Amino acid sequence: xxxxxxxxxxxxxxxxxxxxxxxxxxxxxxxxxxxxxxxxxxxxxxxxxxxxxxxxxxxxxxxxxxxxxxxxxxxxxxxxxxxxxxxxxxxxxxxxxxxxxxxxxxxxxxxxxxxxxxxxxxxxxxxxxxxxxxxxxxxxxxxxxxxxxxxxxxxxxxxxxxxxxxxxxxxxxxxxxxxxxxxxxxxxxxxxxxxxxxxxxxxxxxxxxxxxxxxxxxxxxxxxxxxxxxxxxxxxxxxxxxxxxxxxxxxxxxxxxxxxxxxxxxxxxxxxxxxxxxxxxxxxxxxxxxxxxxxxxxxxxxxxxxxxxxxxxxxxxxxxxxxxxxxxxxxxxxxxxxxxxxxxxxxxxxxxxxxxxxxxxxxxxxxxxxxxxxxxxxxxxxxxxxxxxx
Amino acid sequence: xxxxxxxxxxxxxxxxxxxxxxxxxxxxxxxxxxxxxxxxxxxxxxxxxxxxxxxxxxxxxxxxxxxxxxxxxxxxxxxxxxxxxxxxxxxxxxxxxxxxxxxxxxxxxxxxxxxxxxxxxxxxxxxxxxxxxxxxxxxxxxxxxxxxxxxxxxxxxxxxxxxxxxxxxxxxxxxxxxxxxxxxxxxxxxxxxxxxxxxxxxxxxxxxxxxxxxxxxxxxxxxxxxxxxxxxxxxxxxxxxxxxxxxxxxxxxxxxxxxxxxxxxxxxxxxxxxxxxxxxxxxxxxxxxxxxxxxxxxxxxxxxxxxxxxxxxxxxxxxxxxxxxxxxxxxxxxxxxxxxxxxxxxxxxxx
Numbered sequence: 050x051x052x053x054x055x056x057x058x059x060x061x062x063x064x065x066x067x068x069x070x071x072x073x074x075x076x077x078x079x080x081x082x083x084x085x086x087x088x089x090x091x092x093x094x095x096x097x098x099x100x101x102x103x104x105x106x107x108x109x110x111x112x113x114x115x116x117x118x119x120x121x122x123x124x125x126x127x128x129x130x131x132x133x134x135x136x137x138x139x140x141x142x143x144x145x146x147x148x149x150x151x152x153x154x155x156x157x158x159x160x161x162x163x164x165x166x167x168x169x170x171x172x173x174x175x176x177x178x179x180x181x182x183x184x185x186x187x188x189x190x191x192x193x194x195x196x197x198x199x200x201x202x203x204x205x206x207x208x209x210x211x212x213x214x215x216x217x218x219x220x221x222x223x224x225x226x227x228x229x230x231x232x233x234x235x236x237x238x239x240x241x242x243x244x245x246x247x248x249x250x251x252x253x254x255x256x257x258x259x260x261x262x263x264x265x266x267x268x269x270x271x272x273x274x275x276x277x278x279x280x281x282x283x284x285x286x287x288x289x290x291x292x293x294x295x296x297x298x299x300x301x302x303x304x305x306x307x308x309x310x311x312x313x314x315x316x317x318x319x320x321x322x323x324x325x326x327x328x329x330x331x332x333x334x335x336x337x338x339x340x341x342x343x344x345x346x347x348x349x350x351x352x353x354x355x356x357x358x359x360x361x362x363x364x365x366x367x368x369x370x371x372x373x374x375x376x377x378x379x380x381x382x383x384x385x386x387x388x389x390x391x392x393x394x395x396x397x398x399x400x401x402x403x404x405x406x407x408x409x410x411x412x413x414x415x416x417x418x419x420x421x422x423x424x425x426x427x428x429x430x431x432x433x434x435x436x437x438x439x
Numbered sequence: 440x441x442x443x444x445x446x447x448x449x450x451x452x453x454x455x456x457x458x459x460x461x462x463x464x465x466x467x468x469x470x471x472x473x474x475x476x477x478x479x480x481x482x483x484x485x486x487x488x489x490x491x492x493x494x495x496x497x498x499x500x501x502x503x504x505x506x507x508x509x510x511x512x513x514x515x516x517x518x519x520x521x522x523x524x525x526x527x528x529x530x531x532x533x534x535x536x537x538x539x540x541x542x543x544x545x546x547x548x549x550x551x552x553x554x555x556x557x558x559x560x561x562x563x564x565x566x567x568x569x570x571x572x573x574x575x576x577x578x579x580x581x582x583x584x585x586x587x588x589x590x591x592x593x594x595x596x597x598x599x600x601x602x603x604x605x606x607x608x609x610x611x612x613x614x615x616x617x618x619x620x621x622x623x624x625x626x627x628x629x630x631x632x633x634x635x636x637x638x639x640x641x642x643x644x645x646x647x648x649x650x651x652x653x654x655x656x657x658x659x660x661x662x663x664x665x666x667x668x669x670x671x672x673x674x675x676x677x678x679x680x681x682x683x684x685x686x687x688x689x690x691x692x693x694x695x696x697x698x699x700x701x702x703x704x705x706x707x708x709x710x711x712x713x714x715x716x717x718x719x720x721x722x723x724x725x726x727x728x729x730x731x732x733x734x735x736x737x738x739x740x741x742x743x744x745x746x747x748x749x750x751x752x753x754x755x756x757x758x759x760x761x762x763x764x765x766x767x768x769x770x771x772x773x774x775x776x777x778x779x780x781x782x783x784x785x786x787x788x789x790x
Contacts (some may be wrong), residue, residue: 174753207527208529210527211527211528211529214527223520223521224520224521224522225521229445232446232449232450233449233453233456233457233521233523233729234526235450235526236449236450236453237523237528237529237530238528240530241452242450242451245449245450246446246450285528408519
């Protein structure tokens, strides 16, 4: 455990050496949070203050400022690494039908472990939110069983919801300053009042909210409101985190940053959590997910990463998304020699199916040889994106 | 300072921070203080005590309700911002109980401004009424009213203290006769009542000798002289021609009327003369009223002066002093306030 932590710290130093300051700071804060040590928190926040004074002038950064801090973090080490059971959620044959609309989701079978992320994808109105609400105990399944396994046990529904946190698509409004709200949350989770501000400040720093900590709801952009909600949630030390479309209000850079941060934090050694994330941003979600649940018309399909039945299908063929400035006939003529078995056009991009023996580089080479200008190319053989075309 | 207090509360006493009682309760206390001062600083004297609304001024009740509503609205806007229960934070039962009690406290304390005002007013009133000797004043009133013929029936012989026993016996005898007559079918109820002979005593004109009533019967702070004692004293004055004593008693009443600012047109001297004007101290025909609004006083030079004393106001003033001395807390209203505060706290807590 300590070895992994040391490796982690060295990675932080490497990020600083390669001038990836943003990533380095976030990972540094992760390491500091793992220690749960107030002295380390205070030192780290002092470092953040100094770092803020640099502004955009990254050339003024001094490694000798960060090295002692990293050494101190390594010396303190991880406090109370989590050693409980890994599995936290098991869903068996769950089905739910809405009487009015007749819509139903059925045959849900999956499990979730701490530190793992499941992406939940599908078109609008196909049951993603229903599934999340079932998992969050906001809806009761008609059949099947949802089991939660928390090391501390679970006395009642309220107790469940203290460990299972569901963040809805529409983030509820809050009042007062961001800082006050987070401190109020911390006061219910941490017994030592003197550490309250440190915990709040460190989480604010971790989610990049330092310049906005004294702002109110009305003065924050929707992206920062999402970050605030995440900060509040992470301070609650969840065991399961259910996020419904958290990327909807974020720009592309923020989407990637937040997803990567969630991945890092879910993998925490001291306070790991499992996460299910619904989103329309399939590629971004796939990058961080350990498994994908694709829902269409209430029926779930599971991605290859989960080791389910759909894996064999995805391995049997090469599926590409392609946008070119050539006619369908010209494209077909160029790619037929490579064993093109199926071609679909949705008005924007072509979806090309080849046998598994064909590689994407061969396809790219053939397109280049035939002077077909390629505007967009993506191999979706392993992506749940392919389900949308079926 | 406010920021520091806020930060201190939020980390150490999140319940106090969230319910905002640290800010609202001192404000409520301050307002209570102001209401008390407003009540205590009222310029009051004995003349105000006849007003039954003296301690229930509607405008103050309305104003205190307005203040209550404003405070509660502002407070609730802040209180409802964070709900740790709805957010599913791990909270203990003691926290929940504490929160409920704080809500109860806010509702109760903010709804009782008027009572504090009244307490101030009572304390102020109590200060100057402590000197009043109610037993003496009750005796003065009871004695003086022997010479004030508000209702001439009260001055008839069968009303006299000496005839009380005889009157009772006569009543029983009449009832027996009536029962016999009606039950034996000798007469119907109406026939009997029509033919019943007038009691002899009723035919005698009313006289100051026969008055035997008390304007103020009982006091919590002492025992006034009985009707028999007063009657004996008055009969003695009349039979021995003690005009000066009668005048003195009426003068003392006049002093009280002025002290309590009781509406009256009352001249003790002419009244004394009137008492001694007829043989056997018969009550004359000069009109005396207890209401001023029905009869305009006639010119003072008239032989038959129409006089009045608003004696209900006088007795009300005495009983008001008694209420002040007992303390004003009306426990039924207090209970209503407690029920209100509890109900409101339950509603808000379950919101």
